[in-house]
Every structure is written in C-alpha cells, then in structure tokens.
Amino acid sequence: MSSTRLLAATLSLAAALFTGPVHADEPAINLYSARHYASDEQLYSDFTKTTGIKINRVDADDAGIIARLKAEGSASPADVILLVDAARLWRGEHDGLFLPIRSKVLEEAIPTQLRAHPDADGGIPWFGFSTRARVIVYDKMRVKREDVDTYEELADPKNKGKLCIRSGSHPYNLSLFGAMLEHMGPEKTEAWLKGMVDNMARSPKGGDTDQIKAVATGECQIAVTNSYYLARLIRSSKPEDRQVAEKVGVVFPNQSSWGTHVNIGGAAVARHSKNVEGAIKFLEYLASPTAQNYFANGNNEWPVAKGVTSDNPALKAMTGGSGEFKAETIPVASVGPHQVQVQQMLDRVGFK
Numbered sequence: 001m002s003s004t005r006l007l008a009a010t011l012s013l014a015a016a017l018f019t020g021p022v023h024a025d026e027p028a029i030n031l032y033s034a035r036h037y038a039s040d041e042q043l044y045s046d047f048t049k050t051t052g053i054k055i056n057r058v059d060a061d062d063a064g065i066i067a068r069l070k071a072e073g074s075a076s077p078a079d080v081i082l083l084v085d086a087a088r089l090w091r092g093e094h095d096g097l098f099l100p101i102r103s104k105v106l107e108e109a110i111p112t113q114l115r116a117h118p119d120a121d122g123g124i125p126w127f128g129f130s131t132r133a134r135v136i137v138y139d140k141m142r143v144k145r146e147d148v149d150t151y152e153e154l155a156d157p158k159n160k161g162k163l164c165i166r167s168g169s170h171p172y173n174l175s176l177f178g179a180m181l182e183h184m185g186p187e188k189t190e191a192w193l194k195g196m197v198d199n200m201a202r203s204p205k206g207g208d209t210d211q212i213k214a215v216a217t218g219e220c221q222i223a224v225t226n227s228y229y230l231a232r233l234i235r236s237s238k239p240e241d242r243q244v245a246e247k248v249g250v251v252f253p254n255q256s257s258w259g260t261h262v263n264i265g266g267a268a269v270a271r272h273s274k275n276v277e278g279a280i281k282f283l284e285y286l287a288s289p290t291a292q293n294y295f296a297n298g299n300n301e302w303p304v305a306k307g308v309t310s311d312n313p314a315l316k317a318m319t320g321g322s323g324e325f326k327a328e329t330i331p332v333a334s335v336g337p338h339q340v341q342v343q344q345m346l347d348r349v350g351f352k
C-alpha cells in the first residue's frame with residue numbers, strides 16, 4: 001500500500017473510531033491511544049470520577065496515531081498520546097509531535113531511565129508507565145536452558161537452525177538491537193545480527209505470539225518475544241493457549257551481565273494540546289498506584305512508579321515466583337536514536 005493510501009485508510013479508520021465532538025462547557029481531554037485492553041475502561045472512568053475530566057478516546061495503532069497527528073498538525077484536537085515501545089516514542093519526539101512538560105509528581109515517580117531526556121528548558125517529552133521484558137522462550141525437551149540464557153547465544157553456532165524471530169525492522173526488535181549496540185558497540189552488534197540470520201529456522205514472519213507457537217509446534221526451538229505475550233498465553237481461558245505456554249521454557253536473558261532488555265508503554269502530552277493542564281493531570285494520574293495497577297496489569301506488564309509493585313500471577317510464574325528479574329539500566333531514551341544505524345546493519349546482513 002502506498003503511504004498516501006495508508007494515511008487515508010488510517011485517517012478514515014481513526015475518524016470512525018473518534019467518540020465525538022467535545023463540548024466546551026464540560027472539562028475533557030482527547031486521548032489518542034494505541035492500547036486497547038478491557039482494564040482501560042476502569043482506568044479512564046476512575047480518572048473521570050476523581051477529577052471530573054471526561055476522556056474522549058481515539059483508538060488506532062501506533063503508526064496510525066503518528067500519521068494522524070502529522071496530518072492534523074496544529075489543528076489536532078489531541079491532548080494525550082499513549083504509545084508502546086521506546087523506538088516509537090522516540091520517533092514521535094523526533095517528529096515534534098510531543099510537548100515537553102515539567103511535573104514534580106512525574107519526575108519523582110518515574111525512574112530517570114524510563115523517560116525521555118529533558119530538553120534545553122528541562123521539559124520532558126514522554127514518560128514510561130509500564131515495562132515489558134524482551135525474553136527468550138525455548139523448547140524444554142530439546143534445548144538446554146544454559147544454551148539460551150544470554151542474547152549473545154542467539155547468534156552462537158551451537159544454535160544453528162533453531163531460531164524464530166519476527167521482522168528485524170519491527171520496533172520491538174529495533175529497540176532490542178539498539179540496546180545491544182549500547183552494550184556491545186557496532187562491530188559486535190553487526191556480527192551478532194549476522195549470527196542470528198545464520199541460526200534462523202525460517203525467514204522472519206508473524207508477531208511475537210506466532211514465534212512462541214512455532215516453538216510449541218516444533219517448527220523452531222528458540223524464539224524471542226515480549227514478556228506479556230507469553231503471560232497472556234499462561235493466563236488464557238483457552239486450554240490450547242495454556243498448552244502452548246506449558247511446552248516452552250522462558251529465560252530472562254543476561255542475568256549475570258547487563259540484565260534483560262526492557263521497553264515501555266508510555267505517554268506524552270500532544271504538541272498542540274488545547275488542554276495542557278488536563279493532559280498533565282492525566283499523566284500524573286497514570287503514575288498513581290491505582291492507575292499503575294490498571295495500566296500495567298491490563299497488559300501483564302510491570303508497574304514503574306516508585307513504591308508500586310505487581311502481584312500478577314503470570315509474571316510471578318515466569319520469574320520463578322518472585323515476579324522480579326535483573327533489568328538493563330541503560331536509559332530507554334538511548335535506544336531510539338540507534339534505529340537508523342541498526343536498520344542499515346539489518347540490510348547489510350540480510351535480516352528481513
């Protein structure tokens with residue numbers, strides 16, 4: 001599809017989903033969201049109950065939201081934007097779609113490494129409100145856990161013909177590879193990407209859940225996925241999903257070195273918001289314990305605000321009971337700018 005047609009299709013979809021005009025006499029914020037979970041209803045109604053601010057929602061996917069904001073320009077009614085993955089948040093920031101904000105509440109609640117770098121005036125363009133880990137799943141019958149407990153081993157010749165992974169150009173992988181670039185430098189990273197191509201059981205296709213299922217059916221033996229896709233299978237009401245989850249082992253990679261790669265679900269105030277005060281109130285609300293619970297648990301992610309913990313049963317099961325693991329400490333804001341360099345490496349090594 002051409003980019004113009006894609007944009008047109010996105011705009012008509014987004015227009016169809018827009019919940020209606022805002023009445024000037026009632027306080028409201030317009031929220032563009034790439035999240036669609038059952039618990040979000042409670043998240044929003046709880047905010048309206050406590051603040052009296054109504055929420056009008058536009059649901060679209062991440063690319064659709066960014067395309068819509070660009071097309072609308074300064075006429076955009078958007079006040080708050082919810083996106084997933086640091087690569088996409090960085091893209092939105094880079095394209096000037098966000099309004100950097102100052103908020104004592106957010107600066108105290110959200111760890112520095114889970115938010116954007118401040119601009120020259122100290123304003124912060126976006127904040128993370130949940131974390132997800134990029135984990136390795138493996139066939140418990142055929143693969144030894146110690147052969148897949150680091151990202152580096154995904155490229156080791158001992159794992160030849162075993163690896164399934166989604167497209168290298170997907171934001172989840174661009175962020176992981178960008179983080180590896182931070183940890184290992186460009187030469188080792190490119191060799192690592194090449195090693196993964198050599199180890200693939202099949203050419204990249206499908207989403208993360210498809211990779212987990214391909215391990216369960218035996219098409220491959222090792223796969224890479226965001227943690228919440230596995231958690232979703234573990235908690236599924238469908239027996240066939242739970243059977244898939246039971247067949248695979250899960251590793252939080254690099255526990256004895258720099259830690260597992262984590263990414264975020266995040267939010268920003270829209271550049272042309274007509275209700276900045278209400279938008280900041282909503283972001284501050286997202287950092288509260290109640291909202292953190294809805295926001296993180298709704299997608300089986302980890303809450304991030306200081307002092308808030310998770311008791312999600314699937315996350316506990318995946319981490320051997322504790323619910324915790326060692327996460328890398330590089331700022332998520334540092335992986336986004338590596339996207340272009342990583343994509344060039346992917347092209348050179350033939351990582352589709």
Ligand code: FE
Pocket residue numbers: 226
């Ligand atoms: Fe996802």
